Structure formats: C-alpha cells, structure tokens
Amino acid sequence: METREILTRFKNGELSIEEAEHYFRKEPFEVMDDYAKLDSHREIRNGFPEVIFCSGKADQHFVHIFKKLYEDNGEVFGTRASRHQYELVKDLLPDVEYDELSHIIKIEKKEKEHIGKIAVCTAGTADIAVAEEAAQTAEYFGSHVDRVFDVGVSGIHRLFSRLEVIQDANCVIAVAGMEGALASVLGGLVDKPVIAVPTSVGYGASMNGLSALLTMINSCANGIAVVNIDNGYGAGYIATQINRLAAREYNIK
Structure with missing residues (x-):
C-alpha cells in the first residue's frame, strides 16, 4: 500500500495502529533468496513503483518477482516480456494482461484516474x-x-x-x-x-x-x-x- 493509503485507512479506523506500524517498519527493500532486492520504498521516494524489465530473467525469478510485486501493490507492470513469460503467470494470476505488440505484461487496478x-x-x-x-x-x-x-x-x-x-x-x-x-x-x-x-x-x-x-x-x-x-x-x-x-x-x- 502507498503511504497515503495506509494513513487514510488508519484515520478511517480500517487499520489498527499495530497494523499501520507493520507497514512502516518494513525495510526499504525486500531480499528474495539472494537473486533480487525489490525496492519497496521506490514509490514513496519518487512517486513511481518499481516495474520489471522482463527480458533475460530466469523463469523462476520472473514469476516470483511478478507475484510478489502484485501482492505488495495490488498491480504490477513489466516491459519486454515474452509470451512464454505470460504463459508462466496467467494460471497463477488470471487478471494478467499481455500485449503482443509492445511486449508489456501487467495487472492494473480498476477505475484508475488518468x-x-x-x-x-x-x-x-x-x-x-x-x-x-x-x-x-x-x-x-x-x-x-x-x-x-x-x-x-x-x-x-x-x-x-x-x-x-x-x-x-x-x-x-x-x-x-x-x-x-x-x-x-x-x-x-x-x-x-x-x-x-x-x-x-x-x-x-x-x-x-x-x-x-x-x-x-x-x-x-x-x-x-x-x-x-x-x-x-x-x-x-x-x-x-x-x-x-x-x-x-x-x-x-
């Protein structure tokens, strides 16, 4: 969740103080078995969440990173993805979309303001x-x-x-x-x-x-x-x- 969303949910009584503290106590990055360090505070620092450059990633690494970013943010965006990579995640995450032309793979929040x-x-x-x-x-x-x-x-x-x-x-x-x-x-x-x-x-x-x-x-x-x-x-x-x-x-x- 974004910082503003956490504070808003706490203000509205949807999160306890302990639950809100849990989010802020997280490290600014998350280590994934020594092959990746997900930058969980990137959106807090510069307003944009981390995205995935998919080309060249091992299948297992790609799937775990994609799934983790989705779990943390409720959406995920990857560039230079292959159809093979799309096939790897579509059964795990049925909402995933893949564009053959741009090679973008993503799950996007609904009703996003533009x-x-x-x-x-x-x-x-x-x-x-x-x-x-x-x-x-x-x-x-x-x-x-x-x-x-x-x-x-x-x-x-x-x-x-x-x-x-x-x-x-x-x-x-x-x-x-x-x-x-x-x-x-x-x-x-x-x-x-x-x-x-x-x-x-x-x-x-x-x-x-x-x-x-x-x-x-x-x-x-x-x-x-x-x-x-x-x-x-x-x-x-x-x-x-x-x-x-x-x-x-x-x-x-």
Whole structure:
C-alpha cells in the first residue's frame, strides 16, 4: 500500500495502529533468496513503483518477482516480456494482461484516474510497438494519452491534420526510425516539451537506430530531449513526470 493509503485507512479506523506500524517498519527493500532486492520504498521516494524489465530473467525469478510485486501493490507492470513469460503467470494470476505488440505484461487496478494529456506520435506504423510501450507506461502511471500514429515527414499533411490534438498536450513523445526527423518537426510546432524516441526501424545505413538517435540529438529545434534507442518505457516515464507537474500547476483532472 502507498503511504497515503495506509494513513487514510488508519484515520478511517480500517487499520489498527499495530497494523499501520507493520507497514512502516518494513525495510526499504525486500531480499528474495539472494537473486533480487525489490525496492519497496521506490514509490514513496519518487512517486513511481518499481516495474520489471522482463527480458533475460530466469523463469523462476520472473514469476516470483511478478507475484510478489502484485501482492505488495495490488498491480504490477513489466516491459519486454515474452509470451512464454505470460504463459508462466496467467494460471497463477488470471487478471494478467499481455500485449503482443509492445511486449508489456501487467495487472492494473480498476477505475484508475488518468490526468492531464500526453500525445504519443509515430513517424510510421513500424514504430508503433515502441510507441505503445511509451503510451501504456504513461497510462499505467496515471496519465491520459492521445495516440497520433503514422504522421511522418514523408506525408507531412497527415501531421497537420492532427496538430490541434498534439498542441493541446502537456508533453509530446515523438517516436521515429529511419532518419528520425519527426522530433525536429514537432519541436518547431509545439510549446511543450518533446521527448524524442529513436527506433531501430530502417535500412542498413540507419544502423539499427543510430542514425535517428544522432538526428534527434543534433536537432536545431528547441525543447527536445532524447532517450535511448527503442526506449519507449523511458519516454513514457519522463512524460508522466512532466504531465504530473503540469496537472498540478493548472489543477487539471
């Protein structure tokens, strides 16, 4: 439980003082048989619970970590998951969801509030997998997301047709492979921060996303920050931080 939830339940008489003390006496991390140390105080420190980077984890470790985070928080979120990992947990936790496109695995609390607005834009359809990782990360952390897909510079009129939606957002995520020009174009059209996400989409000279990364880093447009190649999660996280600040400033719901 979150600190505020514990205090509220204690105030309402739903928890005894001994039960509330139990939560606050827990160590800031929980050791799991020497293979993992779950950061149980992360949400208290920075407002976001720990999530799981699923790729490369041993089956047993993954299942135990996923199950423990769900038991502690009532929800859990993992990136770069495989269908095999989904199959491992779906019988234990029937509410688990898996998205084949973004490779996100999650159990989410029902009736979650989504505040503010983030626009997630892609240059092409091939960039949508990374964009969905960004969008679903932001939604999991409580942001409202508008998806604006396939608006790359090879047909820039498509972008202009959705410009009002993009300009209305508190933060814009630009996901692009090939030469990565979409971020620069958006940076010149909006008055909000643009988070550029280079993708590994492209032919040989794109060098698995390096070309797009260098274009975005060297953009002459202002207000652009760049995350790592294919790092949709990182973009969704930062965008949520910006969106929360904007929502707090203007008391947006």
